[in-house]
Structures are given as C-alpha cells and as structure tokens.
Amino acid sequence: MSSELEAVIGLEIHVQLSTRTKMFCGCELSFGDEPNVHTCPVCLAHPGVLPVPNEEAIRYALKIGMALECEIAPRSIFHRKNYFYPDNPKAYQISQYDIPLAVDGRLGDIRIHRAHLEEDAAKMIHVGDSGRIHGSGASLVDFNRGGTPLVEVVTEPDLRSAAEAAEWARLLRETVRQLDVSDVNMEEGSLRVDANVSVRPSGSEELGTKTELKNMNSFRFLERGVEAELQRQRELIEAGGTVEQETLHFDPSDGTLTSLRSKEEAHDYRYFPEPDLVPLAPTEEMLREARESLPELPAARIERYEEQMGLEAEPAKFLASDPGLGGYFEEACRVAGAEVGPGGGGVEPRVVANWITGDLTATLRQRGDEEDFADPTVSAEDLAALVLMVTEKKISHGSGKAVLAALVVEGGDPAAIVEREGLAQISDAGELESIVAAAVEANPEAAEQIKAGNQKAIGAIVGAVMKETKGRADGGEVNRLILEQLGD
Amino acid sequence: MSELLELTVAQAARGIANGEIAPDEYFEAWRMAAATDDLNAYLWRAEDGVGAEGPLAGVPVAVKDIFCTEGMPTTAGSRILEAYVPPYTSTAVRHLREAGAGVLGKTNMDEFAMGSSNENSAYGPVLNPWDRGRVPGGSSGGSAAVVAGGLAPCAIGTDTGGSIRQPASLCGIVGMKPTYGAISRYGMIAFASSLDQCGPLTRDVTDAALLLGAMEGRDPCDSTSVGIEGGVELPSREGLEGVRFAVPAELAHDAIEPGVRTVFEETLKTIERLGGEISEVPLPHAEHGISAYYVIAPAEASSNLARYDGVRYGMRVEGGGDLIEMYESTRAEGFGDEVKRRIMLGTYALSSGYYEAYYGRAQKVRTKIAADFDAAFAQFDFVVTPTSPSVAFKLGEKTDDPLAMYMNDFFTVPMPLAGIPAISIPAGLATPEGGGPRLPVGFQIAAPAFAEQRLLDAAYALEQGIGFDAKPGGDD
Ligand SMILES: [Zn+2]
Numbered sequence: 001m002s003s004e005l006e007a008v009i010g011l012e013i014h015v016q017l018s019t020r021t022k023m024f025c026g027c028e029l030s031f032g033d034e035p036n037v038h039t040c041p042v043c044l045a046h047p048g049v050l051p052v053p054n055e056e057a058i059r060y061a062l063k064i065g066m067a068l069e070c071e072i073a074p075r076s077i078f079h080r081k082n083y084f085y086p087d088n089p090k091a092y093q094i095s096q097y098d099i100p101l102a103v104d105g106r107l108g109d110i111r112i113h114r115a116h117l118e119e120d121a122a123k124m125i126h127v128g129d130s131g132r133i134h135g136s137g138a139s140l141v142d143f144n145r146g147g148t149p150l151v152e153v154v155t156e157p158d159l160r161s162a163a164e165a166a167e168w169a170r171l172l173r174e175t176v177r178q179l180d181v182s183d184v185n186m187e188e189g190s191l192r193v194d195a196n197v198s199v200r201p202s203g204s205e206e207l208g209t210k211t212e213l214k215n216m217n218s219f220r221f222l223e224r225g226v227e228a229e230l231q232r233q234r235e236l237i238e239a240g241g242t243v244e245q246e247t248l249h250f251d252p253s254d255g256t257l258t259s260l261r262s263k264e265e266a267h268d269y270r271y272f273p274e275p276d277l278v279p280l281a282p283t284e285e286m287l288r289e290a291r292e293s294l295p296e297l298p299a300a301r302i303e304r305y306e307e308q309m310g311l312e313a314e315p316a317k318f319l320a321s322d323p324g325l326g327g328y329f330e331e332a333c334r335v336a337g338a339e340v341g342p343g344g345g346g347v348e349p350r351v352v353a354n355w356i357t358g359d360l361t362a363t364l365r366q367r368g369d370e371e372d373f374a375d376p377t378v379s380a381e382d383l384a385a386l387v388l389m390v391t392e393k394k395i396s397h398g399s400g401k402a403v404l405a406a407l408v409v410e411g412g413d414p415a416a417i418v419e420r421e422g423l424a425q426i427s428d429a430g431e432l433e434s435i436v437a438a439a440v441e442a443n444p445e446a447a448e449q450i451k452a453g454n455q456k457a458i459g460a461i462v463g464a465v466m467k468e469t470k471g472r473a474d475g476g477e478v479n480r481l482i483l484e485q486l487g488d
Numbered sequence: 489m490s491e492l493l494e495l496t497v498a499q500a501a502r503g504i505a506n507g508e509i510a511p512d513e514y515f516e517a518w519r520m521a522a523a524t525d526d527l528n529a530y531l532w533r534a535e536d537g538v539g540a541e542g543p544l545a546g547v548p549v550a551v552k553d554i555f556c557t558e559g560m561p562t563t564a565g566s567r568i569l570e571a572y573v574p575p576y577t578s579t580a581v582r583h584l585r586e587a588g589a590g591v592l593g594k595t596n597m598d599e600f601a602m603g604s605s606n607e608n609s610a611y612g613p614v615l616n617p618w619d620r621g622r623v624p625g626g627s628s629g630g631s632a633a634v635v636a637g638g639l640a641p642c643a644i645g646t647d648t649g650g651s652i653r654q655p656a657s658l659c660g661i662v663g664m665k666p667t668y669g670a671i672s673r674y675g676m677i678a679f680a681s682s683l684d685q686c687g688p689l690t691r692d693v694t695d696a697a698l699l700l701g702a703m704e705g706r707d708p709c710d711s712t713s714v715g716i717e718g719g720v721e722l723p724s725r726e727g728l729e730g731v732r733f734a735v736p737a738e739l740a741h742d743a744i745e746p747g748v749r750t751v752f753e754e755t756l757k758t759i760e761r762l763g764g765e766i767s768e769v770p771l772p773h774a775e776h777g778i779s780a781y782y783v784i785a786p787a788e789a790s791s792n793l794a795r796y797d798g799v800r801y802g803m804r805v806e807g808g809g810d811l812i813e814m815y816e817s818t819r820a821e822g823f824g825d826e827v828k829r830r831i832m833l834g835t836y837a838l839s840s841g842y843y844e845a846y847y848g849r850a851q852k853v854r855t856k857i858a859a860d861f862d863a864a865f866a867q868f869d870f871v872v873t874p875t876s877p878s879v880a881f882k883l884g885e886k887t888d889d890p891l892a893m894y895m896n897d898f899f900t901v902p903m904p905l906a907g908i909p910a911i912s913i914p915a916g917l918a919t920p921e922g923g924g925p926r927l928p929v930g931f932q933i934a935a936p937a938f939a940e941q942r943l944l945d946a947a948y949a950l951e952q953g954i955g956f957d958a959k960p961g962g963d964d
Contacts, residue, residue: 041576045795047564047677048556048578050710082791082838084815091794139811141799270838272847275682275788276673277711 024051045089057149065102122146162226225250335384511546542588550640568822578675595630625655650900657875657930672707680785723948729763747918790834875930
C-alpha cells in the first residue's frame, strides 16, 4: 500500500552570501574568528541604530534570482519578522515577505517559488550537556555571524523522492557556486537546507499535511532525513493515523526524528513593512550587470550536452557539474574533431565523455587525486589524441587504458608511449590469425562448448589471445576470427 | 554674565563670530544656569565646554535624552536604560557639534517619547516653568522647559505625534517638526520609525532655522533621510502679503478651550493685518488621525522596543533563571505603564488575523490624510490650527484617563502621519479653565513636504507681527 502514497517535497535553502560586509552594517564577514570581534552598534541592535542595505548583497541576490530564471521585482519590500531569541538582537529579523526580490523561476525541472534577501541570526553556544538551550548551564552568543546576508530560495513542492531532493539540492549548490556569490559549504553552514515533506495518494492533486525538517547539514543527511520522514508518514497513514503539522529535527547519528515545535507552538511573527528601509528598487545598471555576469550554468550546460552533443543524462550531468570539467571535455572534443552522428565519421562526443567519466576519473580517483580538471595531469590535447588512436583502431581499448594510466603518472606524448611500450595494434591479419589458431588449439574444452552453442565460453579463448598479444589485438576482430576458425 | 543669557542663539553666535563674546564664557554661563534646574528638566548635565569653530561655535544645546551621545548616559526616560552609555553618537548631535555647538545636558522626557505631559518619565515629571503645578507637555517636556525656564538657550527634541510642538506650545516657545527625512534618525532612539523626526525647540523662529540648518542633511546611516534641498537660510520675510492660509473646516472642535480659541482667532486677525488671506479648507480625514496614530505608532513601537531584552545592555532582571523568565522580569520591571500599554496595543494590532483590520486600515487612513493635505496645498500655502486644544494642564489631571491624554495630540498628529513639516510659535496667553495665571498658547502652521524655508519665513513674519514677549514668572 505504501507504494500508492506519493512523496511531495519542497525545499527551502538558505545561502549565505560571500560579500565583504554584513547585510545592514559595515562589519566584515568572517568564519572561525574570535567570538564577537565583528560587531558594531548596528548588528548588536543598540538603541537608535538603523539598517543600511548592502548593495553588493543586492547584486549577488539579483544574480541568484536571474540564474534561477526568476522574475525580478521592480520594487521589493523588506519586512520585520518579530520574535524573541538571544541570537536575534533586534528581536526582529529583517526579511522579505509579500513582495520578495525574485519569484516564479525554475532550476532544471523544479519550479522556484521565490528567492529573497534577509539577514542571518547570531550563533548560540549552549554550555552544558544537552547542547540545547533548555537545560543548559549557560548560553553564550557570538554575534560575528549575526547580520550575514542570506538569500532564501524556496521551491514549489515539485520533488517526488528523497533522492531527487538531494540531487536537485546538489544542482542548486553547483549553480550558486558557479555564480561566485557564496562558499556554499554545508558543514560551515553557508548552505542550509530545510525540507517540507508530505505524502498523498498517487494521482491526487491535493497536498497532504506537511512537516518541516530543519537544517540538514549534508546532502546525504538530507536524503536520509527525508526518507525517514516519508517512511514515518506512510506508516502513520497506513496505520490509520494523520500527519500533524510540525517542525522536526533529524538526528543522523541514530536516524531519529524529534519534534521541535507543533503547529500550536508556531510563532506569530507579526510581519509588517520595515519602516527603516525604502523599497529595494534595482537600477537598470544593476540588472544589466547581473544579467551579463551570469556564466553558462549547469542546468543549461546539461541541456546542451544532451541535446547538441548527444550525451546520456548521467555523463551530461557529471561533466556539467563543474565548469573546469565541462571546459576540459569541450576542449578535448574540439581537438579530436568530435561530432555527433554518423556523418561525423570520426569520434563522437559521447565517446570522449566516456573516457573522461570512466577511465580518467577512475584513474585519478585511484591515485587519490583531486579531480581538478582546470589543471589536469593529462591535457585535453593528449586525451583527444589517445581517444582518436583508439577510435581509429591504432591501439586497442585495453592499450588505451594503459596509455592513459602512464599519462596520469608521468605525462608525455601518447603516441610516444604507444611506441615505447609496443602497444600498436597488430594490424597484420596473418599474424593475428595464427595466434588465434594457437589459442583455439590450447583450449579444446572451450572450443567444444562454443561449437555446442555456448557463446559465453568464447571469453576463455579471447583472454588467451589478449594475454599472448599483451592486449594489442582488437577484441572485435579476435571474436570474429575465433568463430570463423570454429567453422561458424 | 546674565546679559549673555538674554541673547538669542543667533545673537550670541554673531557675537562669538565677531569676537565680542568668548565661546567658553558663553557656554560656562549657560552651564551655571543649567545647574540651577529646579524643574527636574535635566537628567544629566555637562561638566565642561565645547569647541570654538563653526556657525554655532560655543552654543550649548540641551539634548532630549532620546539621542544617543557617546560617553554620556542616554536613558530615553526609561528605567530599562538606566546607566546605559551608548557607544556612538547620533547624527543630529554630531552635526550640531561639527557646527561648533556642545551638549549642555540631556533632558527629561516621557519614557520612550510616549506621552503628552512628561509624567511618563521613569525619572519623575518635569515641571512647567510658567506654573510648577502644571505639566510642560510631552514628550519633549524637558527640552521645552529648559528653554522656557532659562536653563538652556536652545534644545532639540523629537516629534512623533506632536512631541516637539505640543510642549513648545505649553511652554511658550518655538518648536518645529521638519519633514520626515529632513534630519537623520540615526542614533535617535526609535519610538515609531515611520513618524519620528528630530527638530529644534527655541526661543524664536530664527534660532529654529539656525539649528535646523545645522542638523538637516542626507545621512548614509539613515536610508530614509534625504535632507532639505538648498539647505536652510535664516528667515527675514516682512509681512504676509498674498500668503494664503487655510483653517480646517472641521476645526469647530468643542474640545478647544475658550481661551485657546480666542488667541487662535486673534492670531488669524494678525495674519490678515500682515496682508495674509484666511480661508477654510476641508480636511475630512484628519479627525481619524488620532485613531490611525494610536494603531501605527504602538505597532511600530512594539517591535522597536523588543530589543530591550536584558541580553546585551541595559537593565537585566534574572527572574527564576530561565530565558523566558529573564525576558519577562526585565521588561516587567524596566518599562512603565504607558509603554507597556502601547506595546500590548501594538502587538495586538500586528497579530495575524487582526493586521488588516487595524494596521492595514490605519495605513489607509494615513494615505487619505496625506491626500487631504495635498489637496489643501494645491490651493493654499499653509494650513493653520491651534497647536494644542488646551493650555498646560495640572500635574496628575489626565494621568488616569489615557484617552483624554491622547486627545491632546488631536491637532499635531495629522502632520507626522502625512510626513509634512509644522511649526508651533507662541501666539499669546490664555487663562486656563478653572482659573489661575495666564499661560501660553501655541499657533501651529503646517506646510507641504520640504517647504521648510517658506514655513520658517512665514512663521518669522507672523512672529514679528504677534510680538509675543511674555516670560514665565513675568508681569501677569
Ligand atoms: Zn555590525
């Protein structure tokens, strides 16, 4: 029955902007400094202070809004969100409410409801065992973080599984990273993800009662937390219960969900327009600058790789995830003259992609290397030369791998390595024929099985040929010759 | 020395500029005078003098205790900020200092500027120098009393719903609320952010212009500040030939004391004698000003005053030990009754489910009041009213009736709601209801936004025509 309950997930992502100074005062941003050294009367909320918006933060937020293909409001409004807590020195957070900076966008297949500017809270440190304010011996506040500019991105409830939610969150992180407006580091809290989770009967258009999962600090925890909550909701409903609206905390150490507050305990934030600020009206110059500064972003790149370069979804996503990697791939394609379709005659982009996503990545990873394609050990030119040699059957695929491994370790010219290691493919038909004949003879059992129709048995004879030729034979040709000699 | 105290600020500044008066001697004379305060008007007094450069060189200014002044206590008249010393100085005071002026002292006020009688100060009421049994008005009661009582040559205050103009009226001095945005609010402890505006309280209109000129200007620390284009010059207009004054048609308000009405009508005659024209103009929404004001101002205040939580500065009462108890005990002990009343009103008005009915609707009324003034100023140069419906009332007379107290703001509330400038000048004396020595009556002139220069010029001409020269304890 649980399969009939469809997951409905929306995400709320807080992105700390990497501006030089805070959202409403001149204090510098910092991470890991001594507590309370980046403070002033404004971000400590002394009597009489006033906020002044950070123009750089507005420019960053515009870039995010545009990268998410949102409409930018000509005049967006800051509101006060009122609540008491020691990490909130004014007792209100300046945020955007009914007229946010950006609305109605999309990233990949997921619609963006809104993206707005606000300020971060300070950091609380609870002394004592519980780690929470309740029951702690004392609580300390570090105001260094208080007032850091944030952009909150809210999606529509378009995500349909925990895995999809995590994968989409990765795409968002990569997109924001490439805008160069945030460190997007989940562990350090410069990217924070909350999830709104509900289930409903498949095919239903109505939304079920949602719960909110707070602050999962890795994509893995996000996926696990959402999965756990989906399971809880499904079991609850199957047992005849109903989901209560509440805010939950997921503990990744034991996989449990604990309620932070119920609907009844929800705050009344008493939002009203912030009278200390005028409406945020970006100038034409700011809009143009934001638009022109946008690089090609992962979502657009994935689409181009799939539609124009004929890549499958997975390699397209992988190669588009990092601008250095994408640039490397495209350069190798260019050098190799890779073209889509049979008309190209030569190598296809997807073959180049396979070499990068498969063998090269595996080799680098094996070596424990950072996969830094902006500064790779194997140049795009060398990789292109290698791929061409394999495609043109000058060397076998297996030899290609060996050359690549040598390139990763020592660099150099692929053709020279082929020469030095004697890897050039055996092109003399007579020579290969006699090696195959010898292998057939040496494996009579396999030969009998093949004759009896067991094609799988051919592997043993191919293996023997490859061993004899040190991999320099073309696998397809060896197959053909074995079957020919066995009278097929 | 005492003749130094007779001079207006403009006269003294001229004397200092041409070397006839030594700036420190002038400041010292006023420091000695301030030390005789028996009106409970000062909460703190300066120990020493001022700089000697600039157009206000040597001029002592009494500063309402709502302006943050680095190194000097700043309480906003509240127990919760007792002993609070701000780490920075407000822009208005900084501008005065840059012009050569010095802070003479910090003046008593209604707690967080909430009040019309100065009886809401945590540090006791200020007495009216004309009659010590009466209030000086509020909330800038201390600033009005020191100027009227000869304890300072000039002062600054803040006006949210009349807090400069009404005490100026009750103390027989000049008080001006400039256009919203003319002077920076940075460092001015917020009561109602969309209404609060700093302004001068002075002996005459010329001194008001002098202080306004020093304080106005766009401030990068206040996004809502714009300054006054072209600055402010000292007024010099003679007569009011061809100037069109309008009296609100709805003014037949039976709450105006007969004595106040008489002075008001005499002043209208003076305007006509000076060549001005008097007409009636409808301001149909102004009568809802009080209702709108007492929703908007408390709503903003409930948010502005939430920062006084005992965590970072000011008073802290631990209570039972947990966070919520600390918040509750601190605020219960730190705030006075009127402040608590308005925080509750404002919190209620902003609550979900009530927002539209109260805050939303009050904002609509506010827009209509502004439109009424726009329509009036399309036809007339100025709108005039009595500043206050009564002369100074007795201490304790209205403390048990908040609504009667709120009605004091009837004529002064519409202008901040519309964001426009207005000035109160002393127009004469009237016998209070119930008898007693005659007391000052203020005359209010309101002008379109940023028409401060025209307003000061007209007020100056009228001031010359009225020739008010009565003083507390004078020949009456
Ligand atoms: Zn700061």
